[in-house]
Amino acid sequence: MSRLANIFAWSRFYAVLVKEFIQMRRDRVTFGMMIGVPLMQLLLFGYAIDTDPHNLPTLIEVADESPVVRSLTAAMDTSDYFDFIGIVTSEAASDEALKDGTASVILTIPPGFEADLIRGVTPELLLTVDASDPVAAGGAIGAMSGVVETAIGQSLNGPLSFAAKSPAPFDLVIHRAFNPSGETSLNIVPGLLAVILSMTMVLITAVAIVRESEKGTMESLIATPVTPSEVMLGKILPYVFVGYVQTAVFLLAARALFSVPFSGSFLAFFLGFNLYIIVNLAIGFLVSTVARTQMQAMQLSFFTILPTILLSGFMFPFAAMPGWAQAIGTAIPATHFLRLVRKVMLKGGGLAEVTQDMAAIAVILLVVVAVALKRYRQTLD
Amino acid sequence: MAEQVPEKVAGEVAISVTGLTKIFGTRKVVDGFDMQVGKGAIYGFLGPNGSGKTTTIRMMCGLLTPDGGAGQCLGLDIVRDSREIKKRVGYMTQKFSLYEDLTIAENLDFTARMFGMKNRKALVAEAVRDLGLEGRAGQLAGTLSGGWKQRLALAACMIHSPDLLLLDEPTAGVDPKARRDFWDEIRKLAARGVTVLVSTHYMDEAVQCDHIAYIAYGKKLIDGAARDIPGQIGLSTYVVTGPDLSELEARLEAEDGTGQVIRFGAELHVSGTDKAALDALAEVERARGTHEWVAKRAGLEEAFIYLMAGAKDNFMLEPVS
Numbered sequence: 109m110s111r112l113a114n115i116f117a118w119s120r121f122y123a124v125l126v127k128e129f130i131q132m133r134r135d136r137v138t139f140g141m142m143i144g145v146p147l148m149q150l151l152l153f154g155y156a157i158d159t160d161p162h163n164l165p166t167l168i169e170v171a172d173e174s175p176v177v178r179s180l181t182a183a184m185d186t187s188d189y190f191d192f193i194g195i196v197t198s199e200a201a202s203d204e205a206l207k208d209g210t211a212s213v214i215l216t217i218p219p220g221f222e223a224d225l226i227r228g229v230t231p232e233l234l235l236t237v238d239a240s241d242p243v244a245a246g247g248a249i250g251a252m253s254g255v256v257e258t259a260i261g262q263s264l265n266g267p268l269s270f271a272a273k274s275p276a277p278f279d280l281v282i283h284r285a286f287n288p289s290g291e292t293s294l295n296i297v298p299g300l301l302a303v304i305l306s307m308t309m310v311l312i313t314a315v316a317i318v319r320e321s322e323k324g325t326m327e328s329l330i331a332t333p334v335t336p337s338e339v340m341l342g343k344i345l346p347y348v349f350v351g352y353v354q355t356a357v358f359l360l361a362a363r364a365l366f367s368v369p370f371s372g373s374f375l376a377f378f379l380g381f382n383l384y385i386i387v388n389l390a391i392g393f394l395v396s397t398v399a400r401t402q403m404q405a406m407q408l409s410f411f412t413i414l415p416t417i418l419l420s421g422f423m424f425p426f427a428a429m430p431g432w433a434q435a436i437g438t439a440i441p442a443t444h445f446l447r448l449v450r451k452v453m454l455k456g457g458g459l460a461e462v463t464q465d466m467a468a469i470a471v472i473l474l475v476v477v478a479v480a481l482k483r484y485r486q487t488l489d
Numbered sequence: 490m491a492e493q494v495p496e497k498v499a500g501e502v503a504i505s506v507t508g509l510t511k512i513f514g515t516r517k518v519v520d521g522f523d524m525q526v527g528k529g530a531i532y533g534f535l536g537p538n539g540s541g542k543t544t545t546i547r548m549m550c551g552l553l554t555p556d557g558g559a560g561q562c563l564g565l566d567i568v569r570d571s572r573e574i575k576k577r578v579g580y581m582t583q584k585f586s587l588y589e590d591l592t593i594a595e596n597l598d599f600t601a602r603m604f605g606m607k608n609r610k611a612l613v614a615e616a617v618r619d620l621g622l623e624g625r626a627g628q629l630a631g632t633l634s635g636g637w638k639q640r641l642a643l644a645a646c647m648i649h650s651p652d653l654l655l656l657d658e659p660t661a662g663v664d665p666k667a668r669r670d671f672w673d674e675i676r677k678l679a680a681r682g683v684t685v686l687v688s689t690h691y692m693d694e695a696v697q698c699d700h701i702a703y704i705a706y707g708k709k710l711i712d713g714a715a716r717d718i719p720g721q722i723g724l725s726t727y728v729v730t731g732p733d734l735s736e737l738e739a740r741l742e743a744e745d746g747t748g749q750v751i752r753f754g755a756e757l758h759v760s761g762t763d764k765a766a767l768d769a770l771a772e773v774e775r776a777r778g779t780h781e782w783v784a785k786r787a788g789l790e791e792a793f794i795y796l797m798a799g800a801k802d803n804f805m806l807e808p809v810s
Contacts, residue, residue, distance in 0.1 A: 123602035127591065134590045134629075328586035328645075331552055332603035333575045 120334050124342025128316070132346055142312070142350050146304045146358045153296050154366050163191040164248050165210060169202040170195060170217040176225070176260060177217060183259035189251040202236070212238040213248050215256070225260070297362045298449040299422040302442040304358065305351055305381075306388050306416045311409040313347050313392025318405040336484070344389050351385040372452035376459045380452070380466050384445040387473040391441075394476055397483035416442040444468040501528040503653055503684035504549055506560025506567065511544050511553060511707075518544045520707040522558070526686060526700070531679050533698030533715070534688035537797060541707040542688040543583060546655050549686070550578045563652055576604065579646030583657040585638045587645055589631025593622055596630050597645055604649035616644045636667025643674060654678065656687040660694065672697055692790045701789075703796050710796055719787035724748075724795055725764045726787040727771050729757040731780030749795055760791045 132139055166184055170177050177195070184192040193211060196202050205211040216234035224231035235252055237245040320326040320343075329339065362368040370377075391412060399405035417423055419437040426437060437443045448465040451457035502525060509522040519541040526532045534542045547553040549562055551571025560567045565574050587596045597616050601609040617626045620640055630641060639659055646654065656675075660668045672694065679685050687698065695701055695715060702712035713721050729737065734757050741750045741759065748761025761767045771782040 117605065119605055120603055123599055126602075127588065127595075127599050130595060131588065131590050323589070324582060324584040324586040325588055326586075327552075327582045327584075328580070328600075329603075331550060331575060331578075331580040331582075331646075332600065333572055333605075334603055 115335060116337055117335075120332075121338040121342045124334070124339055125345055128343055128346040132350075138312070142308055142354060143357060145308065146354050147361060149300055149304055150297065150358060150361050150365070153300050154362075162188055164189060164212050165193050166190040166213040166215065167193060167202055167205055167211040168195050168215050168217065169197070169199065171197060171219045174222045176222045180215070180217075180256065180259045183255050187251065187255050189248060190255065206236065206238055212245075213252070215252070296422075297366055297368045298453045299420075299446050301355065301358050301362075301449055302384070302420065302446045303413075303417055303422050305354060305384060305445075306442050307409075307413050308354060309347060309351055309385060309388035310392040310395060310412055311406065312350065313344060313389050314395035314399060314405040314409050315402050316343055316347070317393065317396035318399050318402050322401050340393070344393070347389060347392075348385055351388075355381060368453065370453050371456035372461075373458040376457065376462045377449070377452045379459075380445060380448040380462055380469070383466055383469050383473070384441060384448075387441045387469055387476060390473060390476045390480060394480040394483065397480055416440055419443070420446050422446055438468070439472065441469050441472050444472075502526070503528045503530070504560070504562050504686070506549065506558060506562075508558035509545065509548055509555050509560060510557035511541075511548060512556045518707050519548070519555075522704075522707070522709055524702060524709070524712070526684060528684055529679060529682045530699045531675065531685045531687065531697065533695050533701040534686065534704060535690075535695055535701060535793060536688075536704035540704045542704055543657050544707075545704070546580075546657055546686065546688060550580050550653075550655050551575055552580070576649070577651050578653045578655060579649070579651035580655045581642050581646045581657060581659055583661065585642060587630050587638075587642055590629060592627050592629055593617065593620075593633075593641060594626040596641065597648055600645045601648050606649055612648055616648055620644050636663045636670070639663055639667065639671060640674070643671070647678070652683060654683055654685045654687075656685065658688050658690065660689065660691065668694070692793060695793070696789055703793065705796070715789060718789060719792040722787075722792050722795060723762045723764075724760050724787035724792055725762075725767050726758050726760040726785050726791050727767065728783045728785050729759060729774075729780050730755060730783075733779075737780060749791070749798060751791065751794055758791055760787055760795065762795075 168177060168180060173195075181192050181195075184190040190213060196205065199216075202211070202214045202216070206214060214236040216236065218231060218234070221231050221233070233256060235249065237248050320329065359370070363370070392409070395405055395408045395412070399408050415436060419429065419433055420426070420440050420442040421437065422442065426434065426443065429437060444465040448457075448462045451461050451465070455461075504524065504526040507523045509519055509524075510517065511519040522541075522545055534546070536542050544553065548555045549560070549567060551562075551567060551574045554568060554571075562574050563577050565577075567574065588599070591599065594613055594617060597613045598609060601612050606612055617623060622628075622637075622641075630638065633641060643656075643659065654675075660671055663671065668691075675685055675687070676697070687694075689695060698715055700712065701715050701718060703710045703718075711718060711721055731737075734752065734755070738750055738752060738757055741757075748759065748763070748767060751758045751760075759767070759770070771784070774780060775782050
């Protein structure tokens with residue numbers, strides 16, 4: 109009994125826990141951030157950041173005017189995505205428009221397109237997109253296929269309806285395309301959970317631990333009979349609680365504001381989510397063993413957050429990244445949690461579907477904990 | 490200066506260490522340190538900044554593992570039983586190390602919980618009352634003045650009624666009145682049988698101790714009762730009064746063979762370990778008839794300035810890598 113109490117005493121663990129909660133409560137700004145940041149990001153990403161482009165200035169390059177062209181322009185006018193600004197007849201003119209920015213989308217209809225269509229030859233259409241904004245370009249490409257298909261389908265009616273068949277009787281050739289996986293707010297919102305949790309968990313844990321040594325309170329603390337495990341658990345558990353609160357706020361808001369479904373297994377989500385929180389706390393702990401000051405802890409945390417945002421597949425499609433970036437991305441827990449959340453929330457996945465993602469997070473956790481413990485021992489003396 | 494407290498009769502021993510050594514990197518911060526502290530004594534640690542006082546204190550309360558040497562603290566081995574030692578030792582750090590964002594009562598309560606005290610509420614209430622802070626128990630510790638912070642820190646490290654109190658420069662940066670109050674407190678505790686080990690820079694505090702050890706660059710240069718230390722060094726002093734002391738000071742310092750010359754307001758204290766040479770110098774100076782030279786018993790102040798000057802040499806001979 110006394111031997112066990114030497115290693116772990118509930119009373120001391122509880123004392124650290126209570127102290128952390130009091131400090132958390134006193135630090136109004138940080139506390140407000142913990143709840144405010146997820147809400148703000150949710151609103152920003154959900155409402156302000158819309159990867160679907162609107163009113164892209166569009167030109168049609170065509171040699172001869174035909175009914176197909178007329179129905180295409182009409183279809184573009186009704187579409188939200190494109191703002192039809194005119195017809196050019198030469199390649200030079202369309203290149204010029206693209207270069208100076210008057211147009212960002214150009215649809216080239218080759219000579220004899222309509223005739224080929226009627227003959228059943230499957231002619232080609234060329235879509236040129238200003239890919240300097242790859243996300244907008246990607247959206248345009250996706251939308252254009254639909255618009256063109258509808259327009260041509262409508263023009264091939266009456267006596268020409270024999271030529272209208274499915275799949276579309278033409279090929280849309282895409283030029284300089286950059287096609288992300290078609291992000292919508294439905295997709296971004298669950299991914300945001302991974303990023304926000306990682307951001308707060310790593311940062312707050314690291315800062316909370318480093319604060320003790322920077323302020324000198326660690327010296328008093330370790331002069332008491334407290335053990336490292338009591339300190340660590342007592343300090344980390346309150347932030348697990350914060351993670352729960354953040355997630356609850358987030359899920360409720362996502363449902364209320366964006367009607368993001370939760371179609372999969374809650375158990376799968378819950379297990380994965382706890383694993384993800386733990387791995388982030390461990391990373392925060394690791395950061396705290398490296399950083400000497402709270403400022404360093406903050407900078408190091410941001411250092412880990414950037415790849416989480418950029419390489420996890422949250423901002424940009426994972427499949428589109430080069431191999432080395434994918435390798436880095438695979439080592440980031442958010443990558444796997446993101447997949448897990450998307451699978452569970454959007455695709456209705458259950459435990460079986462997410463085991464692989466959970467296993468990946470578990471492996472990362474083991475590595476992080478091993479490194480952190482090794483470093484922690486070195487910093488004791 | 491206050492009356493010197495007679496040294497406690499060497500009965501039971503609270504701390505006894507031999508050959509204590511600590512190495513940080515390639516640097517020997519503490520080097521072969523021996524010490525004996527009697528139970529109920531007030532033991533003073535003196536020495537310049539960076540001389541290893543804090544490291545030595547930390548090794549004795551089990552915060553640091555010594556790289557060499559052995560010892561016991563309250564009858565417990567300082568390496569093996571560090572956890573047991575922590576339960577019976579109160580350690581007050583140099584820097585205020587309680588939580589500034591917790592209130593006075595919360596800080597005391599937290600410490601009491603850490604030591605697993607049973608009657609926490611009563612202890613905290615008593616400590617707050619003893620501090621005279623009844624109405625302010627709910628005040629954040631960070632908003633206290635320096636002197637109050639020190640007293641709160643002392644109250645916190647006394648909450649589990651330790652047998653040994655380790656105070657690391659407890660009065661640094663505290664005003665004289667608060668310092669005096671603080672020392673009254675320390676003497677009360679010592680009278681109750683608590684052993685106190687205190688490190689300090691201040692001479693007026695050093696003389697409050699029963700026993701003093703002077704440390705420089707990790708080595709103990711001297712230890713003994715406060716009043717015996719000047720004698721142990723073998724220092725003789727002349728007090729010089731008269732006109733144009735600055736001029737005389739400059740002249741004496743330029744002269745070879747004169748020991749140390751220190752200005753104390755309207756007096757010069759000329760000290761040296763070679764009594765004969767010093768007497769001869771006084772004889773010559775008296776003959777000039779400009780200043781009055783009176784022999785006096787060397788005090789602690791002269792002794793420590795002498796030791797510090799020696800330590801500086803020590804530093805030059807053995808550069809710290």
